[in-house]
Amino acid sequence: MKLFARPFFWLIVAVTLLYALLPTLGQNVTLRETLVLSAIYIILAANLNLMIGYTGYVNFGSIVFFGLGGYLTLWLVGGHHWGLYPAVLLAGAVTSLLAFLLGIGVLRLRGAYFALATIGINEAVKDFVANFDPWGGAEGIFLPFTAFKAMGGPGKALWTVYLLIVLVMGLSLLVAYLVKRSKFGLGLFAIREDEDAAMVLGVKAPLFKTLVYSLSAFLPAVAGGLYFFKNGSIIPDEAFNLHLSIEAIVMVMLGGQGTVTGAAVGAALYERLRGLLLTIPGLSNFHLVIAGVLLLLIILFAPGGLMGWLYRAWPRLRRVLE
Amino acid sequence: MPEILASVLDGLLIGLVYGLAAIGLTLIFGVMDVVNLAHGAVIALGMFAVYLLFGAGLHPYLGLFVVALIGLAFGVVVYLVAVRPIINAPPLMTLLSTFSVSMIIIGVGTAVWSTSPYNVNFPVTTLRILGYTVTSARLVAALAAVLVTGFLYYFLYRTTLGKAVRAVANNREAAELMGIPSQQILAISFGIGTALAMLSGALIATLFPFTILSGGIYELKSFVASVLGGLGNPTGALFGGVILGLIEGSVAPFIKISWTNVIEFVIFVLILLFFPTGLFGGRR
Numbered sequence: 142m143k144l145f146a147r148p149f150f151w152l153i154v155a156v157t158l159l160y161a162l163l164p165t166l167g168q169n170v171t172l173r174e175t176l177v178l179s180a181i182y183i184i185l186a187a188n189l190n191l192m193i194g195y196t197g198y199v200n201f202g203s204i205v206f207f208g209l210g211g212y213l214t215l216w217l218v219g220g221h222h223w224g225l226y227p228a229v230l231l232a233g234a235v236t237s238l239l240a241f242l243l244g245i246g247v248l249r250l251r252g253a254y255f256a257l258a259t260i261g262i263n264e265a266v267k268d269f270v271a272n273f274d275p276w277g278g279a280e281g282i283f284l285p286f287t288a289f290k291a292m293g294g295p296g297k298a299l300w301t302v303y304l305l306i307v308l309v310m311g312l313s314l315l316v317a318y319l320v321k322r323s324k325f326g327l328g329l330f331a332i333r334e335d336e337d338a339a340m341v342l343g344v345k346a347p348l349f350k351t352l353v354y355s356l357s358a359f360l361p362a363v364a365g366g367l368y369f370f371k372n373g374s375i376i377p378d379e380a381f382n383l384h385l386s387i388e389a390i391v392m393v394m395l396g397g398q399g400t401v402t403g404a405a406v407g408a409a410l411y412e413r414l415r416g417l418l419l420t421i422p423g424l425s426n427f428h429l430v431i432a433g434v435l436l437l438l439i440i441l442f443a444p445g446g447l448m449g450w451l452y453r454a455w456p457r458l459r460r461v462l463e
Numbered sequence: 464m465p466e467i468l469a470s471v472l473d474g475l476l477i478g479l480v481y482g483l484a485a486i487g488l489t490l491i492f493g494v495m496d497v498v499n500l501a502h503g504a505v506i507a508l509g510m511f512a513v514y515l516l517f518g519a520g521l522h523p524y525l526g527l528f529v530v531a532l533i534g535l536a537f538g539v540v541v542y543l544v545a546v547r548p549i550i551n552a553p554p555l556m557t558l559l560s561t562f563s564v565s566m567i568i569i570g571v572g573t574a575v576w577s578t579s580p581y582n583v584n585f586p587v588t589t590l591r592i593l594g595y596t597v598t599s600a601r602l603v604a605a606l607a608a609v610l611v612t613g614f615l616y617y618f619l620y621r622t623t624l625g626k627a628v629r630a631v632a633n634n635r636e637a638a639e640l641m642g643i644p645s646q647q648i649l650a651i652s653f654g655i656g657t658a659l660a661m662l663s664g665a666l667i668a669t670l671f672p673f674t675i676l677s678g679g680i681y682e683l684k685s686f687v688a689s690v691l692g693g694l695g696n697p698t699g700a701l702f703g704g705v706i707l708g709l710i711e712g713s714v715a716p717f718i719k720i721s722w723t724n725v726i727e728f729v730i731f732v733l734i735l736l737f738f739p740t741g742l743f744g745g746r747r
Contacts, residue, residue, distance in 0.1 A: 193555070197553075197555075199554070199555045199558060201558075246736050247732070247735075247736065249736070250735060250736070250739060252554045253492070253496070253498045253554050253558070253694075254694075254735055254739055256498065256554070256558055257498065257686055257690065257735065258731075258732055258735045258736075260683070260686070261683075261686070261687075261728050261731040261732045261735070262728075262732060264683055264724070264728050265724075265725060265728030265729055265731070265732060268721065268722075268724040268725040268728060269725045271721060272719065272721050272722055272725060279721075387562060390559065391559075394559065427570060427571075427574055428570070429566050429567075429569060429570030429573065430566070430567050430570030430571055430574070431570075432566055432570075433563040433564070433565070433566030433567035433570060434563070434567060436559060436560075436562070436563035436566065437544075437545060437560055437563040437564070437567075440549060440556055440559050440560045440563065441545075441548050441549065441560070444549075444552070444556065
């Protein structure tokens, strides 16, 4: 595939540049903080989509990768004086490797059993970390102020980390696109439709599933490292927040599972919606209710999400928006 | 040694209540292959239901009967709104729709009661049995859990409606061919599962303080207990709950209480991996 000849590739580049430039040009910190959340949501949704939308395996605990990446990074940077770059890369690699080893076992389960196991894994890791003294137990890890010095002070470091998060967002979209267009992706879609039939046709389902599970762990772990470095602290309840994990599923469903555009648009929309509901007085108490009703309405009336509806209205869109 | 035995006894009693909550979850899964992610929120609703009834002057133990009826009705409504339209869709859909119900319940609950702790403050006596001290609340809660389970078994095996529930669980198409109205049976089963969850929440509320978010931890314990016993198997779920309680009771004197969750979830994942049909075999 000639990547540079594809309009969708340039669309990903354009969106990434837009996220990078919009707040940077005016040094707008408020906009940066809004967009960082949006970018994190897109990263989580795009990688979760590899499991849910492509492979048909509902990972309820995908946030465990994000949290582990955050913990490993802060532990390396804060406790062992590593630089941020090697720390996030190692955190991503270690998390991805753990996911691979875990995946060999847990991906033998299907349907509801797999979904339950992923919840169990997240809760087990959260409770373990909350009791694990080298990682600060329930109080978590606080970065010393000096950690930002290496990057030219806190002000400058925050901007650098923001741009890195946007880069990870671009990479997540690119990976999602490349996987979708590859033979590997075709195998995953076959597993989603009928795993047994796919195996009969020669798709190495156990290997493919384990690989995609491991792949879907890498970029979220890197993003977790960057995000919690930016916060300067990490605690178990925030790192392994099962709720955010499930919100990520809502984002994927809202946009349309199995599509790159859908996961990204769903995540960005969900972030806007959540922000709106939190700021409107009188509605802030009800944002969970409204999100719940929204999810229920999507499931009952538009299971294909936004993209499913768009594709039906303009079938030609399928060729442009992946 | 006596302290350990007392702790194990405490664990056994609370384990029976966990078991009751797990039966609610496993019954719904056994009958319609739906993992009810609103389970925890419903448990929390049970806690607040008994709290409100107590505030209105009803003794918590009498309140249990009202809570069961509310649970039955509420479960039927949830089934009709959120589960029935997608009962034949892939499992992801029912997981998500029951989760959205959970979000709605917790959202409304947070708006009404905030997330601060409540408790049902009624007189409790301590009893001495064979030299061990037990509070009457714990004893009654365990007893109530056993009675409700017994009643459920009587219903499932001795009444026509209960037999219809088991028939639908076994094979929905065949049951329909025998003239069983499967949609009504599914609605009733969902109602019973919800009622059991609310009852267990009400019993827990007589033991510990609670918030609207408290259901979450008991939902996870229900998952662990029902997977231990084999998803879809009510007897197994009760035993799974008892095993959980015994583990909690027997490790409590030796390690920090917060480690028990780690142990439980590791057991949970290991059981799923190596005995996916549970320790006592799968569904009936």
